[in-house]
Amino acid sequence: TQSTWGVHLRTMLHRSLYSLTSKVLAIGRNYAGHAKEMKSEVPQAPMFFMKPASSIITEPHPIEIPDKLVVHHELELAIIIGKSGRDIPESEAMSYVAGYALALDLTARDLQWEAKKKGLPWTVAKGYDTFTPLSKIFTCEDPHDLNMWLKVNGELRQKTHTSDMIFRVPRLISHISSVMTLKEMDVILTGTPEGVGPIQAGDVVTAEIEGHVAVEWSVVDRARPRL
Amino acid sequence: TQSTWGVHLRTMLHRSLYSLTSKVLAIGRNYAGHAKEMKSEVPQAPMFFMKPASSIITEPHPIEIPDKLVVHHELELAIIIGKSGRDIPESEAMSYVAGYALALDLTARDLQWEAKKKGLPWTVAKGYDTFTPLSKIFTCEDPHDLNMWLKVNGELRQKTHTSDMIFRVPRLISHISSVMTLKEMDVILTGTPEGVGPIQAGDVVTAEIEGHVAVEWSVVDRARPRL
Ligand SMILES: [Mg+2]
Numbered sequence: 001t002q003s004t005w006g007v008h009l010r011t012m013l014h015r016s017l018y019s020l021t022s023k024v025l026a027i028g029r030n031y032a033g034h035a036k037e038m039k040s041e042v043p044q045a046p047m048f049f050m051k052p053a054s055s056i057i058t059e060p061h062p063i064e065i066p067d068k069l070v071v072h073h074e075l076e077l078a079i080i081i082g083k084s085g086r087d088i089p090e091s092e093a094m095s096y097v098a099g100y101a102l103a104l105d106l107t108a109r110d111l112q113w114e115a116k117k118k119g120l121p122w123t124v125a126k127g128y129d130t131f132t133p134l135s136k137i138f139t140c141e142d143p144h145d146l147n148m149w150l151k152v153n154g155e156l157r158q159k160t161h162t163s164d165m166i167f168r169v170p171r172l173i174s175h176i177s178s179v180m181t182l183k184e185m186d187v188i189l190t191g192t193p194e195g196v197g198p199i200q201a202g203d204v205v206t207a208e209i210e211g212h213v214a215v216e217w218s219v220v221d222r223a224r225p226r227l
Numbered sequence: 228t229q230s231t232w233g234v235h236l237r238t239m240l241h242r243s244l245y246s247l248t249s250k251v252l253a254i255g256r257n258y259a260g261h262a263k264e265m266k267s268e269v270p271q272a273p274m275f276f277m278k279p280a281s282s283i284i285t286e287p288h289p290i291e292i293p294d295k296l297v298v299h300h301e302l303e304l305a306i307i308i309g310k311s312g313r314d315i316p317e318s319e320a321m322s323y324v325a326g327y328a329l330a331l332d333l334t335a336r337d338l339q340w341e342a343k344k345k346g347l348p349w350t351v352a353k354g355y356d357t358f359t360p361l362s363k364i365f366t367c368e369d370p371h372d373l374n375m376w377l378k379v380n381g382e383l384r385q386k387t388h389t390s391d392m393i394f395r396v397p398r399l400i401s402h403i404s405s406v407m408t409l410k411e412m413d414v415i416l417t418g419t420p421e422g423v424g425p426i427q428a429g430d431v432v433t434a435e436i437e438g439h440v441a442v443e444w445s446v447v448d449r450a451r452p453r454l
């Protein structure tokens with residue numbers, strides 16, 4: 001029917017938008033509650049790392065758990081960049097925003113702990129295929145006045161109001177662009193609130209940014225070919 | 228003249244090729260001499276991190292030193308991926324190679340030491356604009372039978388034969404693709420030999436992969452706008 005095709009086309013539209021994404025930057029420790037649960041200090045300036053665009057999925061593609069690793073959900077507000085820029089002043093930063101999305105910053109927590117302990121890069125812990133599920137893109141008046149939550153199998157795990165961010169959207173855009181040029185469709189994940197925890201094959205993750213987007217991802221084990 | 232335009236078009240051609248690059252993966256500690264000079268252990272499996280595609284430059288764009296940081300040259304052979312794949316077996320890996328290039332994996336060494344000490348990501352230390360200079364792309368019979376060297380202001384700083392790599396091209400492609408899907412025009416930097424050291428504004432960096440490519444980059448301070 002026509003309405004089925006409408007849903008399918010909207011899904012394809014967002015997948016094609018994200019195919020333009022060159023890089024995903026992710027802020028660490030941007031909510032005091034999460035910094036505390038990770039036994040980390042709250043930073044003096046925004047701290048960020050990178051995830052590959054190849055890790056992006058959109059519904060209905062499932063989340064894949066590789067090699068039985070301990071994979072944690074991190075619920076985050078994503079900023080979608082609308083035009084290229086570097087050294088963007090905070091006062092102009094909002095004009096670089098095309099919209100927002102709900103994101104999961106999936107993390108192989110054991111590998112991340114090991115990397116932290118050894119002073120090694122976080123790339124593998126954060127970069128597996130399917131480790132950056134993203135919702136469709138929405139626009140809103142104030143990105144710091146959003147309620148968002150995440151459930152695993154219907155049980156509430158994370159819930160926050162985005163006013164709790166330590167560093168806000170203009171500061172994040174200005175800071176990252178002082179290091180590297182931001183491009184159209186680059187994605188910035190703004191950090192996770194407390195309540196992160198493991199997901200495994202068979203789980204269903206649902207999440208909402210209230211009034212804007214609702215998502216659902218199933219979790220499966222990553223199939224490996226015999227080599 | 229026609230020959231000037233020929234040179235200009237060839238430069239533009241390679242810049243347009245690299246505009247298709249989605250991600251740059253870089254191998255750490257792949258030459259025993261460099262692991263030793265960094266007081267690092269030689270790894271049991273390939274170790275890699277990511278650089279943003281926004282850090283790629285080609286001649287004649289200069290290398291920019293941001294904020295008077297201590298920036299080290301690292302001379303590396305780059306693999307240019309020719310088709311998309313994941314879980315690529317070593318036995319098929321060479322069919323995913325489109326060609327090779329000479330690369331510099333520029334590194335803000337002070338920031339990298341600090342990140343290592345604190346267990347933080349390497350993203351900023353490796354990811355500034357202009358931190359991934361690349362030559363034009365070439366093809367060759369055997370990527371492990373290449374002589375390459377780098378000079379700063381005419382003085383030899385790094386020199387190696389690519390047979391000294393610890394993990395070779397098929398293993399690197401197979402390993403990275405077991406984590407994340409490799410895409411057409413993704414770039415893999417295969418690690419640096421010993422002899423890394425600082426460059427600063429006013430320096431001229433020259434480098435060659437003998438018989439294939441010769442490059443020259445000038446070094447300037449990154450201009451910052453008044454914010
Ligand atoms: Mg791209």
Ligand SMILES: [Mg+2]
Pocket residue numbers: 026027028074076105189191192
């Ligand atoms: Mg996160």
Ligand SMILES: [Mg+2]
Pocket residue numbers: 253254255301303332416418419
């Ligand atoms: Mg290197």
